[in-house]
Amino acid sequence: MNSSPEIKPSSRPLSALDVINTRCSVRRYTPAKLDRATVQALLDAAVRAPTAIHAEPWAFAVVRDMKLLRQISDVAKDIVVKKGLQEPNDTSRLLEMVRQPEFNIFYDASSLIVICGNLASPFAVADCWLAAENLMLAACALGLGTCVIGFAVDALNTPELKTRLGIPAEMTAVAPIIVGVxxxxxxxSPRKPAQVLAWK
Ligand SMILES: Cc1cc2nc3c(=O)[nH]c(=O)nc-3n(C[C@H](O)[C@H](O)[C@H](O)COP(=O)(O)O)c2cc1C
Structure with a gap:
């Protein structure tokens, strides 16, 4: 953090289960910026995820430029509106939200981490999502908020934005995660109890 008054060490270390049970999607952020060491700690946690055939098919694009985040948000909103125009009767809440010019799909979070995968690797998508969960749990343990922004995937995979973010042609943006204070x-949020289909 440049200034990290909001990040207070917990009175006791959180256990892995504490972190799993308290993580939630955060959609309101302060303008505080994450410093490089904090982002690096999250990336280090992400790459500890299990990875099929030890392929480690992931790579990360970190966006901290608020102007660029706004531009990506606007591209994503345009894509949704265009899709909506093809289905004129679509009155979904999403479409209503994206029609509001001020709506930022990244909720003004100070960072976006895009987990990209080389989908030539057989389980690359699974690997990327496992890395995403590691990253989100690590952020939660550090007192940071996160949210997956699936809404951004199509925009991030446009040739223009891939080039701008340094995502090579052979890689695909899989898991965009916002992070902030x-x-x-x-x-x-609540969950239904696990549905057990067999316990033999
Ligand atoms: C693949 C995926 C895509 C998501 N995309 C969005 C999104 O675009 N915008 C958003 O606000 N939340 C998004 N979410 C967050 C979910 O809405 C959230 O995880 C769910 O409501 C459960 O809440 P919790 O994360 O607080 O437990 C996404 C989650 C997943 C797993």
Missing amino acids: PADATAA
């Missing part, structure tokens, strides 16, 4: 506390 939460503006306030968010409670974890």
Whole structure:
């Protein structure tokens, strides 16, 4: 963090289960920037994920430029609106939101980490999502908020944005994750109990 008054060490270290049970999608952020060491710590956690045939098919694009984040958001919104125009009766909440000019799909978070994968590797998509969960849990352990922004995937895979973000042609943006300092506390959302199909 450039200034990290909001990041307070917990009174006791969180266990892995504490982190899993408290992680939640954060959609309100302060303008505080993450410093390089913090982002690097998240990337180091991401690459500890399991990876099929030890391929490690991932690479990461880090975007901290707020103007560029806004531009990516606008491209993503345009794509959704164009898709919506093909289905004129679509009145989904998403379409309503993207029609608002001020809506930022990245919720003004100070960083976006795009996990990219070389999909020539057989389980690259799974590997990228496992890396994403590691990254989000590590961020939660550090008192940071995260949210997957699936909404950005199509925009991030346009040739223009791939070039701008240094994503090589053979790689695909798989998991865009925003990271920042939460503006306030968010409670974890409920889940149904695990449905057990067999316990033999
Ligand atoms: C693949 C994927 C894509 C998602 N895309 C978005 C998104 O574009 N915008 C958003 O606000 N949340 C997005 N989310 C977050 C989900 O809405 C959120 O994980 C879900 O509501 C459960 O809430 P929780 O993460 O707080 O437990 C996405 C989550 C996943 C797994």
